[in-house]
Amino acid sequence: MKLDQKDIQILSLLQKNARLSNKEIAAELEIAASTCHERLKRLTRDGFFKSFNANLNLNKLEFNIEVMISIQLNKHEREVINSFIKNVRKINGVIKLYHMAGKTDFMLHVAVCNSNELRSLILDELTKFNYIGHIESSMIYFHDDINQLLIKPQ
Template sequence: MKNEIDSKDIQILRLLLNNARLSNKEIAAQIGIAQSSTHDRIKKLTQRGYFKGAYVQIDQKKLDLNIEVLLAIKLNKQHRSIIADFREKASQLPGVIQLFHMAGNNDFILHLGVKDSDELRGFILDRLSTLDYIQSTETTMVLHNERVNNIL
């Protein structure tokens, strides 16, 4: 699929990966092509499925979410219905930033933002412990989170 795109398309992807709010005019100026060409290229990239969505990175501290954790979860059963149920429920829980379904020692990792340790304890005891298919959890605190976009 990569042969469907050229170096200008890759430049567009890089720019949007780092700032999805760039206008066609700004992108065109940065890569040296016409705005109409930029528009057409973005439309084609969209139609070909290169974009899964556009995201805003929020400063969690402004929302009083002072602690970030990675919460590793091990299930006691590996059934499609249980995995689907957990994915659905976990994605609805307040504070969940990202959900990862994993291979290895843990089945899921939740990236979570919480106000304080009391909120984290409540999340684990009041929300996760009600799910009878969770075998164990392990919490790791994030000291620094930096988005690095070096995939292209």
């Protein structure tokens, strides 16, 4: 499916605020609400939206520390990688999981309440995996979701 400028504008608006109503999007784009609704249905049907999520304020929820944890495996077999992914999804505090190319095999974005929770996550959870060769953590001071649409009209 080819995207035109209006489709791209819809995607961009929803990427910045997924709570916008059809009516609000249509007004912003200066198109009829029915036209906007049909475009949204088509974009959804054609798989342009992976999901609609709430971006939570972690500090309000008392998750005061965010960390990126880099992990190097000492085995790179598909079975090991699949097992790691499956088991990391069960660890409380892991927000995002990235499978990487290069020196680091995985990056985990983690949120915890305090340094004791972080220590426990690393020492009690991650060290259970006997195929992890190296773990390194880096505290996040600040992050921002830029939410810029990275596609051009076709």
